[in-house]
Amino acid sequence: MTQINDKQLSRIVIKSFKSIADCNLSLSRLNVLIGSNGAGKSNFIGFFRMVQQLFDENLQVFVSRQGSSDALLHFGRKTTEQLKFELWFGDNYYMATLEPTQDNRLMFTKESLRWGLTNEELGKGHFETVVRKNVPAAISNHIVSLITQWRVYHFHDTSDTAYVKQAHNINDNAYLRPDARNLASFLYLLRENYPASYQKIVKTIRLVAPFFGEFYLRPSPQNQDVIELEWFELGQDIPFKAYLLSDGTLRFMCLATVFLQPDILQPETILVDEPELGLHPYAITILASLMRATSKQVIVSTQSVELLNEFDASDVIVVDRCQGKSSLRRLLTHDLVEWLEDYSLGELWKKNIVGGRPSR
Numbered sequence: 001m002t003q004i005n006d007k008q009l010s011r012i013v014i015k016s017f018k019s020i021a022d023c024n025l026s027l028s029r030l031n032v033l034i035g036s037n038g039a040g041k042s043n044f045i046g047f048f049r050m051v052q053q054l055f056d057e058n059l060q061v062f063v064s065r066q067g068s069s070d071a072l073l074h075f076g077r078k079t080t081e082q083l084k085f086e087l088w089f090g091d092n093y094y095m096a097t098l099e100p101t102q103d104n105r106l107m108f109t110k111e112s113l114r115w116g117l118t119n120e121e122l123g124k125g126h127f128e129t130v131v132r133k134n135v136p137a138a139i140s141n142h143i144v145s146l147i148t149q150w151r152v153y154h155f156h157d158t159s160d161t162a163y164v165k166q167a168h169n170i171n172d173n174a175y176l177r178p179d180a181r182n183l184a185s186f187l188y189l190l191r192e193n194y195p196a197s198y199q200k201i202v203k204t205i206r207l208v209a210p211f212f213g214e215f216y217l218r219p220s221p222q223n224q225d226v227i228e229l230e231w232f233e234l235g236q237d238i239p240f241k242a243y244l245l246s247d248g249t250l251r252f253m254c255l256a257t258v259f260l261q262p263d264i265l266q267p268e269t270i271l272v273d274e275p276e277l278g279l280h281p282y283a284i285t286i287l288a289s290l291m292r293a294t295s296k297q298v299i300v301s302t303q304s305v306e307l308l309n310e311f312d313a314s315d316v317i318v319v320d321r322c323q324g325k326s327s328l329r330r331l332l333t334h335d336l337v338e339w340l341e342d343y344s345l346g347e348l349w350k351k352n353i354v355g356g357r358p359s360r
């Protein structure tokens, strides 16, 4: 198992979030979630979105957007009294317990952390985290920045109305947004300030789409404040707009940018739900090599046998659903040694040797 650093999550405990009734999981640098449709993979990844919103002091807006606390608690308020979680970074941790109120909000009934020598009980009855208010700034800034820079990507929308295909504010380039809506602005920044990373991205895209020549990144001639994703086919000098890109090519561009952006811009923990969407098996192989090469923590969910085959058994987390509850467990290599002599991981998944198959 590859080592993680102290800015990456080493363990996560979740109790009663959506289908995840009880999860206590060690995380390593590579974490590939497999499981049947509806097993709880996206719920697990969605949990990270909630925690980010919580640390942005935006929990109640998140709860309302999700359609009330009933939607977040395991089978709603009638079944679940509390949602609890713990985030461990080595020996340091943050933990919170949230309870639903009559008006269907979530209230903190416990919030605490231990960070180095700092041990804080942060009280109860509040609706947004009090970490920023009640924890010394040196610690709270560190924790808040660790968690708010997680990035949870899902590049499923490549329709004609997808934001990634629209003109976007050229200055929105601090990081690549979860749906890659600012891909052109971000690539523009990379080309100007980090040319080596930019060139790597372009070359890697060409491996998957040999007809791709170059991006055409420039402030829009009509409005210098915005930029659109434009590109040249190899040997052509008429720029194409983003809507002429195939869905798979566009998704691969997003993924190559995520994993090949310069180290200092790359979030410490990168989450991607279904990165394989619409990708050719060869593109999946390249994608897996990008994931393995980064020093960052990667958490992905997948239905792809090809992607699974690119990883070690110890990188895999199997999500099974049993009586409405998702169980998450890491594969143990020594249980599979003999099987792996004759079969690939993907074959073992299909043969139901490793779990992660549909059940009630």
Ligand SMILES: Nc1ncnc2c1ncn2[C@@H]1O[C@H](COP(=O)(O)OP(=O)(O)OP(=O)(O)O)[C@@H](O)[C@H]1O
Pocket: 017, 018, 019, 020, 035, 036, 037, 038, 039, 040, 041, 042, 043, 044, 070, 071, 072, 073, 074, 075, 076, 301, 303, 319, 324
């Ligand atoms: N509040 C909740 N309480 C209990 N179960 C829930 C709750 N919210 C969602 N679920 C369950 O979670 C399921 C969806 O899980 P999720 O989206 O994580 O699946 P998945 O593993 O990502 O599947 P796919 O591979 O199809 O994307 C729903 O079908 C529902 O059964």
Ligand SMILES: [Mg+2]
Pocket: 041, 042, 043, 273, 301
């Ligand atoms: Mg899903």
